[in-house]
Amino acid sequence: MTLRVIYLRAMVVQLYGMLAEAVGxxxxxxxxxxxxxxxxxxxxxxxxxxxxxxxLAVDRVLVHHDMPLTGKEEIAAxxxxxxx
Amino acid sequence: MNQEKKHRVKDIFVEGPIHxxxxxxxxxxHTTRTDIGAHEIFLGQVRADHxxxxxxxxxxxxxxxxxxxxxxxxxxxxxxxxxxxAFAQWPGMTCLHVHHSLGTVKAGELCFMVFASxxxxxAAREAVAWVVDRIKAELPIFGREVLSDSTHLWKTNx
Numbered sequence: 124m125t126l127r128v129i130y131l132r133a134m135v136v137q138l139y140g141m142l143a144e145a146v147g148x149x150x151x152x153x154x155x156x157x158x159x160x161x162x163x164x165x166x167x168x169x170x171x172x173x174x175x176x177x178x179l180a181v182d183r184v185l186v187h188h189d190m191p192l193t194g195k196e197e198i199a200a201x202x203x204x205x206x207x
Numbered sequence: 208m209n210q211e212k213k214h215r216v217k218d219i220f221v222e223g224p225i226h227x228x229x230x231x232x233x234x235x236x237h238t239t240r241t242d243i244g245a246h247e248i249f250l251g252q253v254r255a256d257h258x259x260x261x262x263x264x265x266x267x268x269x270x271x272x273x274x275x276x277x278x279x280x281x282x283x284x285x286x287x288x289x290x291x292x293a294f295a296q297w298p299g300m301t302c303l304h305v306h307h308s309l310g311t312v313k314a315g316e317l318c319f320m321v322f323a324s325x326x327x328x329x330a331a332r333e334a335v336a337w338v339v340d341r342i343k344a345e346l347p348i349f350g351r352e353v354l355s356d357s358t359h360l361w362k363t364n365x
Contacts (some may be wrong), residue, residue, distance in 0.1 A: 139278055140349035141361040183281035199278055205362035206348025207319050
């Protein structure tokens with residue numbers, strides 16, 4: 124009998140603005156292989172985010188497509204910008 | 208001086224509002240740059256928008272202040288890139304100064320400044336307009352609008 128263990132990459136996600144307020148913290152940890160999966164995990168685990176508009180930044184660059192993640196990236200979830 | 212400004216990551220953030228005195232001082236610092244013929248300055252001020260807080264009762268309240276926060280590392284990287292692009296597009300530009308408030312800025316106070324200088328006015332005027340638009344679109348800066356009853360709404364750039 125063989126046992127196969129699949130490791131998911133645990134990563135820190137920084138939350139900003141109304142997202143941090145909705146969840147109650149500026150920092151969460153979850154596991155995801157890709158940005159699309161990470162988004163699903165975020166909304167799934169924190170239903171307060173459901174319906175809120177946000178983009179993902181990987182290593183300080185906005186990513187809109189489905190990008191694979193190794194677990195070493197700096198991730199942030201960003202609500203709409205209001206600067207200037 | 209141009210090269211230095213192109214490559215150094217400059218911290219654009221200031222705590223609280225930008226004071227008019229600061230703007231006067233900034234202008235005065237350029238007196239010795241006699242190659243400059245034009246300054247163009249954009250100033251963003253917090254406006255007391257009247258926002259709907261209860262659609263049922265059609266209640267509107269004025270914004271009394273905005274509290275700014277930012278994803279600082281990304282904002283500074285984006286700003287550095289915008290700055291480099293601005294100097295590439297307007298090579299005649301002498302200098303570009305950008306400041307943005309963090310923390311609380313009350314209605315009527317200044318929260319944003321883009322100041323460009325050039326030998327002639329076209330470059331300064333165009334660069335400032337372009338930089339302002341790029342910053343509003345690309346910098347991860349967030350604003351919480353504080354209302355007169357101390358509740359708040361999150362601001363979105365249109």
